[in-house]
Every structure is written in structure tokens, then in C-alpha cells.
Amino acid sequence: MTTFYRRLPKFNYLAPDTLDEALSLLSRYKGKAMVIAGGTDIIPRLKRREIGAPEHVIDLKGIPGLDNIKYDVSGLSLGTLVTIGAVETSAIIGEKFSVLAQAAQSMASPQVRNRGTIAGNICNAVPSADSAPPLLTLGAKLKLVSQKGERTVGIEDFFTGPGQTALADDEILQEIQIPHPPPNSQGIYLKLTPRRAMDLAIVGVAAVVIPQDGVCQDIRIALGAVAPTPIRVRKAEAVLKGQKFDDALIEKAAKTAAGQSRPIDDHRASADYRRDMVEVLVKRAIKQAIRR
Amino acid sequence: MAELSVIGQRVPRVDAWEKVTGQAKYAADYSLPDMLWCKLLRSPYPHARILNIDTSKAKKLPGVRGIVTGKDFGGWSWGWMPATRDETPLAVDKVRYMAEAVAGVAAVDEDTAEQAAGLIKVEYEELPGVFDPEEAMKDGAPKVHDYVKNNISVEYHWNFGDVDKAFAESHIVREDRFRTARATHGYLEPPAILAYYDPTGYITVWASKQSPYFHYRHLAACFKVPLSRVRVIQPFIGGGFGGTKNDSLAGDFCAVLLSKMTGRPVKYIESMEEELATSRRRHSVIVYSKMGVTKDGLLKAIQHRVVADGGGYTAIGPLSMYLNGFMTTLPYKLPHFKFDAYRVFTNNPIGAAMRGHGVTHTRFAAEIQMEMLAEELGIDPVEMRMRNAIDNPKPGEIYETINKVTLKTCGLKQAIKEAVEDPLWRDRDKLPKKEGAISWGTGISGSSYSGGARQMGHQACAAIIRLCEDGTVNLITGATDCGQGSDTVLCMIAAEELGIKLDDVAIKRVDTAYTPVDPGSYGSRVTILAGQATQKAAREVKKQLLETAAANWQVKPEDIEIRLGEVFVKSDPEKKMPFIRLARIACYSGTGAVIMGTGYSSYGIEHLDLTNGIGNGGCSYSFTAHTARVGVDMETGQITTTDFTIASDCGRLLSPVQAEGQIEGGAIQGLGQALYEDFIMDRGKTLNPTFLDYKMPHALDVPNIKLIDIVTDDPFGPFGAKETSEGSIVSAPPAVVSAIHDATGIWFKELPVTPEKVVKALKEKK
CATH class of the missing domain: 3.90.1170.50 (Aldehyde oxidase/xanthine dehydrogenase, a/b hammerhead)
Structure with missing residues (x-):
């Protein structure tokens, strides 16, 4: 049967005041609860009945202290409630982690960026999540907590499938930790969209390059929207690593990246077009990063 | 034209305050x-x-x-x-x-x-379902309705002149297949209703x-x-948009x-997703176009065979198919024309009306095909259009097309002339052609659209104006302002005719218990038809007032003028009084009369000939020349539209601020249908029933738009007005596609021209 819903399904709304309380609720309602931060992904999907209604929704928004952007000797850390807008406008992120700021700026509308969170974007785990390729290239680690304790997972091991993550039923992503990038590294995020703004990525490409005297000291390339999860493309990186930059080699790396992508056909684009665009965007991202 | 006090002024809309403060109730x-x-x-x-x-x-x-x-x-x-x-x-x-x-x-x-x-x-x-109109026409296809053969919901076969002979005599004949997108209106308000069937039997x-x-x-x-x-x-x-x-x-x-x-x-309130999945959207139309021209590029004949995806029901389809054909003889001189139209039932959502109704399909095909022929002949596309454009008839004369569409005014040549004098076209070769991966191009198109749509019946369209003793008037019509701004225009017409200020005219919204019957808002008919009715009602009120004033001053009514709320004797301007005083004299003078005026429209009440396609579909016709500049990313296929110049002959702009908004809005909606908008269907299922995935242009995708106003003062419209915005929604897609061709060397025949289609075509070209 087809009913087009306008209303949210019924659920029990819980607004804990502390992280401990949230973890305790999550443990108590294990498997029957859903955690939300900004809610910008979950609420529309619940309204459309794209996901089953949970018995309980645990809203983290009211917990103080989870929206800190911390920058110190160990690097950058983003609390689970740090909004996309906060990342977009943070001076330190703009200066030192520009690739992430570029991705934040490319996302949705100002209204959504002010509400939606980077952690939510990661936990929602859609293949086109814009914050994922930059975090992959920056080597981010995710601090996951539960009542039983905490663990740290590399972002590459976090995504397990479309909408699937390594997060256990009773865990919350508390913090995204990003190490200091090497001083001369340059990052670029390029996003292919049909319109100039407010669109989902057809292809997202993040490239972080460490150039020195025309040689590629190190490079990391990550792709969004072209595989079941956001992915690093190490074979493409290997083409350039330690080599002198030249157009032919960059082309080869871009082709390799396209070869490593595993896109699908859907109503937004065909797999062929997506694969072709990986090549174009990887090439452009590397060239722009070198030029910076 | 006499000096105007209200018409042509740049005034805010009469409903602006309620709308911007959120007081307007939907x-x-x-x-x-x-x-x-x-x-x-x-x-x-x-x-x-x-x-x-x-x-x-x-x-x-x-x-x-x-x-x-x-x-x-x-x-x-x-x-x-x-x-x-x-x-x-x-x-x-x-x-x-x-x-x-x-x-x-x-x-x-x-x-x-x-x-x-x-x-x-x-x-x-x-x-078993059938989803492609050409499949649905075949023998043995699943039947959507039993009451028709081969799923054909509507068909017309019109024949003017002798196309076969004309093609035989042509220097070149081209045949191409074009297709338009499944586009929708994209309004912000999904349909809603509050209904009460009371126990006494009133709804x-x-x-x-x-x-x-x-x-x-x-x-x-x-x-x-x-x-x-x-x-x-x-x-x-x-x-609304149809x-x-x-x-x-x-x-x-x-x-x-x-x-x-x-x-x-x-x-009942429809959800936006429900609206997008089930709306009566624009038909997607396949146009098989055959066009013949002389060595000098003069049009000899057009033969169109159109197949429209009608979806599950007929709805307004008979009119859609008529509109696909009858205006093909505009805006260029066309001696021979044949039209075979098929609207076909499929198991898709219903095809129906939308702004630029019918013409968006066939004019797109004809404009692009004419450009292709110009290219083959080595004739400049502007020259090609100027050679074929219909001339502006001299005052009192009428131009008649081969299917007996009659024009009193036609500003196309002037519009083309002014559009190409604009720097966007004039200096196009001075601007860069290539910058990195971006290839730039400029294109041009021409279009026409009818205003003051004729009906199949239910022609009645009236206005009532009632004078209040405070010197203001109430305007009552059955015409609906669905956002296009007709309430403001009708008030301006009433104020102009009566010689009072715009603020002194109040319009009431439609209530079928009180307002006179009206066909509604479609076919760019309200300004022309309800406008004429308003004009007549105002004149009737004015006549009574002039008689009162004449009696008061012992002069003849024709000696008196009313302007911007002042009543005075023309030969003796010292003899004057404010309008409010005249209103009081008229209301209190003891005659017992209530000062009211009624008027109804009389333009365009001839019957619409759907079967043969002979005659007019409206009262008058707008003409548009449209230039566009685009940048095509030759690697990603993305297209950026930087500029539009639109020269429109809308007769005369009564409310310039609104008319300009209409022309720009039509052009932007047309841009959407050229580049972005399409329902992606999979066996009857709409895969993109959200504004996330049904891509309308955003503010950032909209080009700089320059408007040029061509004034022709059509005798069949109040104060010379014709239609606005249906011309520019028709002209935008061919102008954009012509510019894409200039940038890429490729003719795109299917809308929308998405980045993916561009990349595919560039690969094939290599």
C-alpha cells in the first residue's frame, strides 16, 4: 500500500542531560533506540518511512560540552555535536584542515549546516557523505563510547556498507580526532553536483598532497558516492607517491582512481558517468592542490 | 495613447503586505x-x-x-x-x-x-503496464482504457497548404526527432482543501x-x-502554472x-512528495519534425507528428494537443503546415497543462531545426530569423497565418533587432571562447504565445465595481490571482479608468457565492479578459459620476476629467473638487441610486476549433527574441548559464515590476526544463519525487537577465496589453540549446540537456 506521510511516526523522545545518561539509556533500550544529533538526516527519513520507527529516540543535542572544537598538540578534535556550520566557519579548520572546511561549505543549505553535525554525517554513513572523503585523507580516528568503555576506530574501518558502520548498538561516536597534517600539505575537496549548491554529490573527491620541489612526498585520495562506502584509493596514491609530478602521471593516477571506484547506476547518475567523473575530479584535485 | 497615471507605474503588489508579513492565509x-x-x-x-x-x-x-x-x-x-x-x-x-x-x-x-x-x-x-507512448500505440499493447483504440486518447490531423509539394520544391529538407522532459510546476504550496458539507445540503x-x-x-x-x-x-x-x-x-x-x-x-493537505509523484505534469512529447527551406533559407513547410505521453487519464489533454499545433505557424511566415498529433494513454501519471502549454515542445523542435538548416545553408541564425519573421501589421491591418491565426501586432522583428544589438550578442566574438575546460557559447531563439485564451464554453468573465461613499471602490471579479499578480493589475486598470489612486481600489478574492462566474487563471487570459471586464465596469461607474458632476457644475459630462483623485472641468481647471466629494454627492444626492458598474469581456468568444485547428486560440500574441550565453565544462558536461537577454513584445506592460518578474520567472522555469528538470521514471514509478532530486534551478543557477521591452499596443487588450511569461518559458530552452551548440558543436534534441548527456555526446563526437 502507498501512503504518503506528512507526520513523524510515534516514538518515545528522550533528551538526556549528560553523556553517561545517554549511554545508560542506550544500553537499556539496546536495539530499540536511535540516537540523533542534528536530526537532519533521520527526521525526513522517518517522515517518509524510509527507516522503521524506533521505540525510543535519544537526542544528544541538550548535552553540554559535546560541541567543542579542540585544537592542541595532539591535533584537532570535534565533539559529536559540532555542527557542519561550525566546521565551515572555524578559523583553525579553515587554515590547517582546509579540505574539511571545503567539504562543510559544500553541504546542504546554511539552515541545515547550522543544525546538522559532522558526526551525524559520518554515522549516517551514506556513500555520498561529504565529510567522509576529507576525514579519510586526514587519517581521522573515531572515539566510540559505551557504558562498557571506549575504543578508537580508524575512519577507514568505520564504514562497513551503505548506511552501515562499526558502531555497536550501545555505542555513541563521542569525538572525531584528526592528527596534525604535515606542515606543507595541501588539501582539496571537489564535489560534482548538477546545480551550484544544495545538492548531493554525484562524485566527491578529496586529495591531500605533500609536494616538495615538484616531487610528491605523500598523497592521500578518497572518494565519495562511487562505492558502497566512502573509500581511500591507495593504488592511485601509489602511482604518484615519491614521483615527480607530471601531467601524464597525474592522469594515470586519476585513471587508477576511476578503476578503483565501484559506482552504481541510479536516478542521479549512471555508473559510467560517475567513473568518468572520478578521473576528471581526481586529476583536477591533485593539480589544484599542487598549485596552492 | 492618452497620458496614463497608474498604468505603467512601478508599484508594489496590492497583496505584498499580507504576503511578506505572513498574514496571507492559504x-x-x-x-x-x-x-x-x-x-x-x-x-x-x-x-x-x-x-x-x-x-x-x-x-x-x-x-x-x-x-x-x-x-x-x-x-x-x-x-x-x-x-x-x-x-x-x-x-x-x-x-x-x-x-x-x-x-x-x-x-x-x-x-x-x-x-x-x-x-x-x-x-x-x-x-501488464505500458510506459512508453510509442509502445502504447502499437497493436497488442496493454490497454489502459477500453473506450479507445490503441490507447490513443486524443488525435488531430490538420493539413494546411500542400506540404508534399512544398518539400519537393525545397532546397533542403531535414527530418529530426525531438523530445521534451517530464516537467512539473514546482510551486511551493501543495494542493489543500477544507470542506464542509452542511446538514442543509450546502457545500x-x-x-x-x-x-x-x-x-x-x-x-x-x-x-x-x-x-x-x-x-x-x-x-x-x-x-499554479496550470x-x-x-x-x-x-x-x-x-x-x-x-x-x-x-x-x-x-x-486534506497533500504532501509535497505526493504532489510530485502524482501531479498533472507537463506532457513529455516526442516531436518528429520535418522542415523544408529554400536556398535563401525561407521556410517552405513544416510537418509535425507529435506523440505525447498522456498518462492514465485524458484530463485537459485535448487542449494540450491543440496548443502543440495551432501556434506552429508563429512567429515565422509559414506557407504549408501539416500536423498529426497523438496523445497516448500510458500507465504514467497524467500529462496536463503547464505554463507555455503545448508550445514548449513544438517551438523547441522548430527553432532548433531552423538553426540546423541555417547552419547547413551557411546563413547567420539572426539573418535566417529576420528573413522569415512575420512583419508587424500596419495599424488597422491584420496578418493571417495559413491556419487563420490573426495578428494585429507583431513585434518580433523589432525584438530580434534589439536583442542582437545588445552587447551579449553584438560582442559575443570579443568574449573568450575557451577558458580551461570551459567552452563558451551564445545562442538565440524566437517565440510567440497567445494571450486571452479562448474557451470551449463557459466564456463568461465579468467585473463589478461598487463606489463607496468614502471615495474608494470595491472591485469584485471571479478572476483568480494564483500568484501571478492579476489582483494588482486589475486594481490598476480600475484606478486608471476611474481617475483615482491605486490605494483607493480594494479587490476581493473569489467567493462563488458573491463573485461573478469566471473561467479562471490559465492561458494568460486574466489581464486581457478580466482586465477588459474591469475596464468596462469602471467606465460605467465613471459615466454615472461624470453625470453627477456635470449636473453639479452645469456643464456637459464630456467636459469633465478625473485624474488621480481630482475632478475638474477641462476648460476651467479652477472648477474642481476631490473625488471623495464627488462620491459623496453621488451617494447622498437623494436620487436613491447606488453607484455600481458591471462589465464583461467580449474579446475572443469565438468557438475553439480543436478538430481542424483553424482560427485563433487566444485574442493576441506575444513575441520574444531571446539570447543566452552558456559555459560548458567539456570534461564534466556541466553547463553554467551566465546571461539572458530577452526582448519581449507584450503589447504594453501595465505593471512593469510584475511583468518583468513574470518574464524572468518564465525564462528561469524554461532554463530548468532546458538543463535540469525531468521526472526519472522506472516502469511507472517516479524515482525522484522530491525537490532534492527533481532539480529546479536555484538562485545561484540563474543567469543575469536583461529585459528589453518592445511596445506594440495591441488593440485587443486593455491599454494595449498582451501576455507575459509564456513567451519566455517557450523561448528559453531553444536559446540555451542553441548556445550549447555554439559551445560544443553538438545539437541536443532531447531535454533536459544534463551533464551526463553532454559527456556522452562529446565522447561520441570524438
Whole structure:
């Protein structure tokens, strides 16, 4: 049967005041609860009945202290409630982690960026999540907590499938930790969209390059929207690593990246077009990063 | 033209204050005590027989007050013409498109109604579907309706002159296949209704309808009550653009019937996703175009065979197909024309009307094909158009096309001339052609669209103006302002004619209990027809006032003038009084008269000839020349539109601020259909029923637009006005596609031209 819903399904709304309380609720309602931060992904999907209604929704928004952007000797850390807008406008992120700021700026509308969170974007785990390729290239680690304790997972091991993550039923992503990038590294995020703004990525490409005297000291390339999860493309990186930059080699790396992508056909684009665009965007991202 | 005081002024809209402060109330804002909420259950199949509907579980849900299914409407059906009444309020025996409504629920709140709809069990027998109109025409294709052969819902065969002979005599003949997208209106307000069927047998509805009197007649017919018992009260309307809000919908009929059953008011609001999945969208049309020209590029003949995806029902399809054809003889001189049109039933959502109705398809094909021929002949595209453009008839003369479309004015040549003198075109070779991966191009198109649409019947269109003793007037019409700004224009016309200030005219919204009957808002008819009615009503009021003033001053009525609220004797301007004083004298002078004026429109009441395509579809015709500059990323296929220059002959702009907004809006909507907008379908299912995935241009995608106003003062429009915005929605896609060709060397014949199509075509070209 087809009913087009306008209303949210019924659920029990819980607004804990502390992280401990949230973890305790999550443990108590294990498997029957859903955690939300900004809610910008979950609420529309619940309204459309794209996901089953949970018995309980645990809203983290009211917990103080989870929206800190911390920058110190160990690097950058983003609390689970740090909004996309906060990342977009943070001076330190703009200066030192520009690739992430570029991705934040490319996302949705100002209204959504002010509400939606980077952690939510990661936990929602859609293949086109814009914050994922930059975090992959920056080597981010995710601090996951539960009542039983905490663990740290590399972002590459976090995504397990479309909408699937390594997060256990009773865990919350508390913090995204990003190490200091090497001083001369340059990052670029390029996003292919049909319109100039407010669109989902057809292809997202993040490239972080460490150039020195025309040689590629190190490079990391990550792709969004072209595989079941956001992915690093190490074979493409290997083409350039330690080599002198030249157009032919960059082309080869871009082709390799396209070869490593595993896109699908859907109503937004065909797999062929997506694969072709990986090549174009990887090439452009590397060239722009070198030029910076 | 006499000096004008109000017409042509740059004034704010009369409804601006209410709208910007959020005070304007739309259908979804209305509520009544004890109101119930209606929700529809829709079919999960595009084509299926309904075997059984079990509502027992839903009925038992606490809070449910009523449930209706197709059978409860007693076999009533409706359609645009008596022969095409093929649609029922809810599907009865079978569903013909995905998400067609099969049942309606009324409950105490929206949550309960939604829950109950989900509890109704419908047993379907899925039938093979047909989704491509050309497949649907073939023998043996699944039948959508039994009352027609080969799924052909509408067909016309018109023949003017001798195309075969003309093609034989042509220097070059081209044949191409074009296709337009499945586009929709994209208004912000999805349809909504609040309905109350009171116990004494009167139906009152507040509904978002751009033509409330269609709805008024549908409700009277469906519920078998006299028209006098149906009252449609028109709230503010959040955009119309044809199609959905020009018709009645399942939710409307269900809300009224559920109100009748329960004795309580019932409200229904469509969700945006529901609207996008089921809206009466623009037809997607395949145009097989054959065009012949002389060595000098003069048009000899056009032969069009069009196949339109009609979807599950006929709706306004007979008019859509007529409009596909009758204006093909504009805006260029065309001696021979043949038109074979097929509107074909499929198991897709219904094809219907949208701004630029009908013409967007065939003009796109003809403009692009003409450019292709110009290229083959080595003739400049501007020169090609100037050689073929219809000349502006001299005052008093009439130009008649081969299918007897008559023009009193035609500003096309002037529009082309001024558009190409603009730097966008003039300096196009001075601008860079290539910058990195971006290839730049400039294109041009011409178009025409009719204003003051003629009807199949129900021509009546009137205005009433009542003088108040405070020197203001009330303007009452049946015309609907669905956002286009007609209320402001009609008030300006009344103020101009009466010689009073715009602020002193108050317009009331449509209420079928009080306002005169009117066809509604479509076919760019309101300014021209309701405008003429308003003009006449105002003149009648003025006549009475001049008589009063003449008696007061002992002069003749024709010696007196009224301007901007001042009444004076022309030969003796010292003899004067404010309008309010004259109004009081007229109201209090003891004659007992109430000063009122009525007027009705008289333009364009000839019958519309659908069968033969002979004659006019409207009263007058706008002409547009449109240039565009685009940048094409030759690697990603992305297209950026930086500039439009649009020279429009709209007769005369009565309210320039609004007319300019209309022309720009039409062009931007046209840009959407050129580059972005299309419903992606998979076997009847709309895969992108959200504004995330149905891509309309955003503010950042819109080019700089420069407008050039060509004034022709058409004698068949109030103060010389013709239509605005339907011309620019027609001209935008060919101008953009022509610019893309200039940038890439490729002619795109299918809309929208998406980045993916561009990349594919560039690969094939290599």
C-alpha cells in the first residue's frame, strides 16, 4: 500500500542531560533506540518511512560540552555535536584542515549546516557523505563510547556498507580526532553536483598532497558516492607517491582512481558517468592542490 | 495613447503586505471547529485491477470517523470534454498509474488518518503496464482504457497548404526527432482543501484552485446538487502554472464526501512528495519534425507528428494537443503546415497543462531545426530569423497565418533587432571562447504565445465595481490571482479608468457565492479578459459620476476629467473638487441610486476549433527574441548559464515590476526544463519525487537577465496589453540549446540537456 506521510511516526523522545545518561539509556533500550544529533538526516527519513520507527529516540543535542572544537598538540578534535556550520566557519579548520572546511561549505543549505553535525554525517554513513572523503585523507580516528568503555576506530574501518558502520548498538561516536597534517600539505575537496549548491554529490573527491620541489612526498585520495562506502584509493596514491609530478602521471593516477571506484547506476547518475567523473575530479584535485 | 497615471507605474503588489508579513492565509491554514483530517491511500502498482478493498481494520481504529472508496461516488466521472469523462474521484475497478488514490479516510487527527490509511487492505491483480507512448500505440499493447483504440486518447490531423509539394520544391529538407522532459510546476504550496458539507445540503470549500469555477462545477456535478449550493471560497494561492490546481483532485472529492458522511468539516493537505509523484505534469512529447527551406533559407513547410505521453487519464489533454499545433505557424511566415498529433494513454501519471502549454515542445523542435538548416545553408541564425519573421501589421491591418491565426501586432522583428544589438550578442566574438575546460557559447531563439485564451464554453468573465461613499471602490471579479499578480493589475486598470489612486481600489478574492462566474487563471487570459471586464465596469461607474458632476457644475459630462483623485472641468481647471466629494454627492444626492458598474469581456468568444485547428486560440500574441550565453565544462558536461537577454513584445506592460518578474520567472522555469528538470521514471514509478532530486534551478543557477521591452499596443487588450511569461518559458530552452551548440558543436534534441548527456555526446563526437 502507498501512503504518503506528512507526520513523524510515534516514538518515545528522550533528551538526556549528560553523556553517561545517554549511554545508560542506550544500553537499556539496546536495539530499540536511535540516537540523533542534528536530526537532519533521520527526521525526513522517518517522515517518509524510509527507516522503521524506533521505540525510543535519544537526542544528544541538550548535552553540554559535546560541541567543542579542540585544537592542541595532539591535533584537532570535534565533539559529536559540532555542527557542519561550525566546521565551515572555524578559523583553525579553515587554515590547517582546509579540505574539511571545503567539504562543510559544500553541504546542504546554511539552515541545515547550522543544525546538522559532522558526526551525524559520518554515522549516517551514506556513500555520498561529504565529510567522509576529507576525514579519510586526514587519517581521522573515531572515539566510540559505551557504558562498557571506549575504543578508537580508524575512519577507514568505520564504514562497513551503505548506511552501515562499526558502531555497536550501545555505542555513541563521542569525538572525531584528526592528527596534525604535515606542515606543507595541501588539501582539496571537489564535489560534482548538477546545480551550484544544495545538492548531493554525484562524485566527491578529496586529495591531500605533500609536494616538495615538484616531487610528491605523500598523497592521500578518497572518494565519495562511487562505492558502497566512502573509500581511500591507495593504488592511485601509489602511482604518484615519491614521483615527480607530471601531467601524464597525474592522469594515470586519476585513471587508477576511476578503476578503483565501484559506482552504481541510479536516478542521479549512471555508473559510467560517475567513473568518468572520478578521473576528471581526481586529476583536477591533485593539480589544484599542487598549485596552492 | 492618452497620458496614463497608474498604468505603467512601478508599484508594489496590492497583496505584498499580507504576503511578506505572513498574514496571507492559504488553504492549509484554514480550520473549523470539530474538523476531521483526510488522508488518501494510493496504489502501489501502475496498472492493476482492484479485486477487493477491506476497510474493516481501519474502521476499528479509534478516532476514525469515515472511510470512502471509489464505489461511494456512485459511478460519477469527469473530464475536460463530454467525450473524455474517463476519470473518477477514486479508482473504482482498476488503477491506471502509480499512486492513484483508491481510498480516503477521515479521522480526528492527521496521525490517526495516516495510520488508518495504512490499515486498509486492497487486493490487486497486477496487470501488464505500458510506459512508453510509442509502445502504447502499437497493436497488442496493454490497454489502459477500453473506450479507445490503441490507447490513443486524443488525435488531430490538420493539413494546411500542400506540404508534399512544398518539400519537393525545397532546397533542403531535414527530418529530426525531438523530445521534451517530464516537467512539473514546482510551486511551493501543495494542493489543500477544507470542506464542509452542511446538514442543509450546502457545500462550502476553501481550496487551492487557480480556476475555482471549474471546481465549483465539478463539485455540483459529483454531488448532484444545484450550483447555487456549492460555494468555493478562494484563499491565497501559492502558485499554479496550470495542471494540478486547474483541476479537481481525489483529495477534494474525498474531503467533501467524508464531510457529507460525518457531518463535520474535513481538511486534506497533500504532501509535497505526493504532489510530485502524482501531479498533472507537463506532457513529455516526442516531436518528429520535418522542415523544408529554400536556398535563401525561407521556410517552405513544416510537418509535425507529435506523440505525447498522456498518462492514465485524458484530463485537459485535448487542449494540450491543440496548443502543440495551432501556434506552429508563429512567429515565422509559414506557407504549408501539416500536423498529426497523438496523445497516448500510458500507465504514467497524467500529462496536463503547464505554463507555455503545448508550445514548449513544438517551438523547441522548430527553432532548433531552423538553426540546423541555417547552419547547413551557411546563413547567420539572426539573418535566417529576420528573413522569415512575420512583419508587424500596419495599424488597422491584420496578418493571417495559413491556419487563420490573426495578428494585429507583431513585434518580433523589432525584438530580434534589439536583442542582437545588445552587447551579449553584438560582442559575443570579443568574449573568450575557451577558458580551461570551459567552452563558451551564445545562442538565440524566437517565440510567440497567445494571450486571452479562448474557451470551449463557459466564456463568461465579468467585473463589478461598487463606489463607496468614502471615495474608494470595491472591485469584485471571479478572476483568480494564483500568484501571478492579476489582483494588482486589475486594481490598476480600475484606478486608471476611474481617475483615482491605486490605494483607493480594494479587490476581493473569489467567493462563488458573491463573485461573478469566471473561467479562471490559465492561458494568460486574466489581464486581457478580466482586465477588459474591469475596464468596462469602471467606465460605467465613471459615466454615472461624470453625470453627477456635470449636473453639479452645469456643464456637459464630456467636459469633465478625473485624474488621480481630482475632478475638474477641462476648460476651467479652477472648477474642481476631490473625488471623495464627488462620491459623496453621488451617494447622498437623494436620487436613491447606488453607484455600481458591471462589465464583461467580449474579446475572443469565438468557438475553439480543436478538430481542424483553424482560427485563433487566444485574442493576441506575444513575441520574444531571446539570447543566452552558456559555459560548458567539456570534461564534466556541466553547463553554467551566465546571461539572458530577452526582448519581449507584450503589447504594453501595465505593471512593469510584475511583468518583468513574470518574464524572468518564465525564462528561469524554461532554463530548468532546458538543463535540469525531468521526472526519472522506472516502469511507472517516479524515482525522484522530491525537490532534492527533481532539480529546479536555484538562485545561484540563474543567469543575469536583461529585459528589453518592445511596445506594440495591441488593440485587443486593455491599454494595449498582451501576455507575459509564456513567451519566455517557450523561448528559453531553444536559446540555451542553441548556445550549447555554439559551445560544443553538438545539437541536443532531447531535454533536459544534463551533464551526463553532454559527456556522452562529446565522447561520441570524438
